[in-house]
Amino acid sequence: MADNPITGAVVMDPVPRIEGHLGIELSFTGSYTTGTSGTCNNVNAKGEMYRGFENILKGHHPTDALHITQRI
Amino acid sequence: MQITRRQFVQYVGAAAAAMGLSQAAVLKLTERMAMGVYARPTVIFLEGQVCGGCETSLLQLRHNSHSVLGAVGIPNTLGTASVAGLPAGAAENNALDVLTAIGYPANMGDGGSAVTIDDILLDVLDVKLIRIAGSPAGDLYTNELLKYCDSSIIPAGGNAAVTGGSFGVLVVTGSVPLGNGDSKTIGKNACISASMGSTAYTAQDLVAALAKRAGAVIATGTCASYGGIPAAVNRNYDAVSGRYKYNGAGTVDSTLAGYTGMPPVVKVPSCPVNPVAFYLTVAQYIVDVAVGGSLSTFVARLTSDNRLKAFSAAGVTVPLYSDAIHGGRCPRYQSYLSGTWAAKFGDSGCLYQRGCQGPNTFAPCAVGGPTGGLWNDFAGQFCIKEGAPCTGCASDGYPDKFSAVGGLNTYTNNGY
Structure with missing residues (x-):
């Protein structure tokens, strides 16, 4: 692995064994090689799915929320 | 996985029993499998806009003689009451007799050596990918997924692993957002199901690309079948600012509508999906297609909107989506x-x-009567x-x- 420097961004998407769609993205300045020091300057966790429960609920009867929000 | 013939017969028999087959059907299946007629169907699970409930429900399947076998009329007690529709004789009438006859210990279903979902996922089916329970992540997962994609829908790009091989069953859970989006909808980018490096694959593209290579598609749960919760009316759209867009949820049917040569889509609705109804649908596919070799036999068992009317094998019939609750x-x-x-x-x-x-509502929730039920882990509740x-x-x-x-x-x- 020491010969395999990581540069730019590292993306792990999808992340398994969780409910929903999650992606992790790391970005580096310069390069990082195992055994030497490196700098990770940004990490983003991304939800890769949008359903919009808030928007769905608006306009529905309050009792509907009982059924709809169960499925978040 | 290397297993002995005895283990193989045990697995097949016990899993078939857990799916609600009678001993006669178990023996028939076992016999045919031992002859090498039956090849485990390769199964791929793909998630669209899910809450995780369907997968969780499917993974809850646990052999429970009180309910699963009760659902087809086999009582849990050691009595010898005869059951209409089953051959005469105590062995067919008693869940434990059926299971011990094929070599399983009598305490199965009570912990210990119970038949659980792993037996079915690995030994009855050949599940290649199920994200919520599998270990591959990121590029590893996507790379494996792309092997089963049709390259005319998802271009192979630089991925040499794309082989375009065909496989058995695609199981889709969750709705599939469609289109490129407009002023009111987000479209297919509302659900990214896999990524490879900087390339994101939407659920819409993946469902179409995988379905093209599949023998059958099972739309699992109400979202995949009809849109469900994500397709609920969005009354919050703000026409002035253009905010609060609708996510664009569609069904598996509508995803495949624009393509030719797609396999049949079988719907197993309810929210979440009923695990026994799902596995009985899969069992019917095995009996008709993997064993019987006839897809048209399987398709003829579906209702007009492609739900399985009833599971039927070896004289056992379990009504599924034919009757109202x-x-x-x-x-x-x-x-x-x-x-x-x-x-x-x-x-x-x-x-x-x-x-x-x-x-x-046409669903099998009440099948099994007061002492059983298809919602097996809840004792028929x-x-x-x-x-x-x-x-x-x-x-x-x-x-x-x-x-x-x-x-x-x-x-x-x-x-x-």
Whole structure:
């Protein structure tokens, strides 16, 4: 692995064994090689799915929320 | 996985029994499998806009003689009562007899050596990818997924691993957002199901690309079948600012509508999916297609909107989506006939005036009667038995069709 420097961004998407769609993205300045020091300057966790429960609920009867929000 | 012939026969028999097959069907399946006629169908699970409930429900399958076998009329007790539709003889009439006859210890289902979902995922089916329970992540997962994609829909790009091989069954859970988006909808980018480096693959593209190579597609749960919760009406769209867009949820059917040469889509609705109904659908596929070699036989068993009417093998019939919940199987049907209505939640009596959608809902929830039921891990419990009116979750149009605003729900008309 020491010969395999990581540069730019590292993306792990999808992340398994969780409910929903999650992606992790790391970005580096310069390069990082195992055994030497490196700098990770940004990490983003991304939800890769949008359903919009808030928007769905608006306009529905309050009792509907009982059924709809169960499925978040 | 290397297993002995004896182990193989045990697995096949026990898993078939857990799916509700009689001993006769078990022997028939075992015999054919031992002859090498039956090849485990390769199965790929793909998630669209999911909440995780369907996968969780499917993974809850645990052999429970009290309910799974009870659902097909095999009593749990050591009695020898004869059961209509099954061959005479104690062995066929008793769950434990069936299972011990094929070499399983009598305590299965009570922990220890119970037949659990892993037996079915690995030994009855050949599940290649199920994200919620599998270990591959990121590029590893996507790379494996792309091997089964049709390259005419998802270009292979630089990925040499794309082989375009065909496989057995694609299982889709969750709705599939469609299109490129417009002023009101987000479109297919509302659901990214896998990524490779900087390339994101949407659920829409993946479902189409995988389905093209599959022998059959099973739309699992109400979202994949009819759109479900993500397809509920969005009344919040702000035309002025263009904010609060609708996510664009569609169904598996509508995803494949624009393509030719796609396999049949079988729907197994309800929210979440009923695990036994799902595995009986898969078992029917095995009996008809993997063993029998006839896809048209399997398709002929479907309703007009592609739900399995009833599981049927070796003289055993389990009604699935042919009948409404409302009827002789409902534990509160006698109250309906006698006009005894529940005036408020918690009352005994028929829940019709509390908004029960049983008469409009065609689903196997009540199959199995008072002592069994297809919701196996809950000993045959389901909404109505618990005192909650049916919400129609297995129907096209759920939840809006059954909403208290403009829908069929009568809570507000009856004091709620």
